Amino acid sequence: MPTAIVFDIGSTLVREDRYWASWADWLEVPRHTLSALVGAVVAQGREDAEAIRLARPGVDVRAERRAREEAGQGERLDEADLYPDVRPALGALRALGIRVVVAGNQTERAGELLRALELPVDEVATSAQWGVAKPDPRFFGHVVDLAEAAPHETVYVGDYPALDIRPAKAAGLLAAHVRRGPWGHLWTHSADAAMADWCVDSLTELARVIGAARSVG
Incomplete structure (x- = not known):
């Protein structure tokens, strides 16, 4: 579960x-x-x-x-850059009592900008902060530590199967492939994507299936 x-x-x-x-x-x-x-x-x-x-x-x-x-043209991130399902889906997952964490291959600045958005999450971390990036197994070691849960009770969600799904499964995590963005669409039928425990088209759908999995568990 x-x-x-x-x-x-x-x-x-x-x-x-x-x-x-x-x-x-x-x-x-x-x-x-x-x-x-x-x-x-x-x-x-x-x-x-x-x-x-x-x-x-x-x-x-x-x-x-x-x-x-x-030049004042560095990284920017505001509400308009979020997919519209992000806040409601993350909020729904937290309402289920799930620990919600953000961790991806990004700069430290991106992490600062995400924290400033005050998403309904427990922690935000980036590869630059950790000094190691996906698909390195050490990245997923940090993920497990940040999740504060056993690997088999932790779901990693990503769009790029080779960087997100395959290494997450290798680390013993559950994995969800979200089919959006160029990577999500291009590699949706790849062997790496097929390793996912769930394949979804939105985070709203993900929150629904995770909720169902918890009720069964």
Whole structure:
């Protein structure tokens, strides 16, 4: 029976439309061009930052991030970036007595911005904060610690099967695949996605099936 649930961030809780649009504007390339490049590298199983390097060959992505911050065009995150089902679904899960945690591959700044939104969650953590990123097993060791529950009672929820579902299952966790965002749609029929305990199209649906699983348990 699930007693803790841990959510990925990008394309699970947060839309990434504005994030990539802002990068396109910074690089001075058409937004559609960068969006298409992101899709291409994702389809090849490469990290999405490769799209930035393709748009501007030789670019130092970390240096560009610092330059954007200094120019007042750094990371932003507000209510408009959340999927509309996030607050009600997380609130519903907490109402069931489930510990709700957020942990994904993001910067420390992203973690600060998420905390400022005061979501109905118990903890927020990022890979930059921990110094290790998915799919590294050590990331999921931190997830278990933060969940404060046994692995078999902890659900990890994410959109990217290779980074979220497969390593979560390898760590002994339950896993839920949410089919949204480019990764969620592209890899929905992959072997990694098939490892999920639940496949859902929304967090509202997830809250419903987790509630049902707890009632059966």
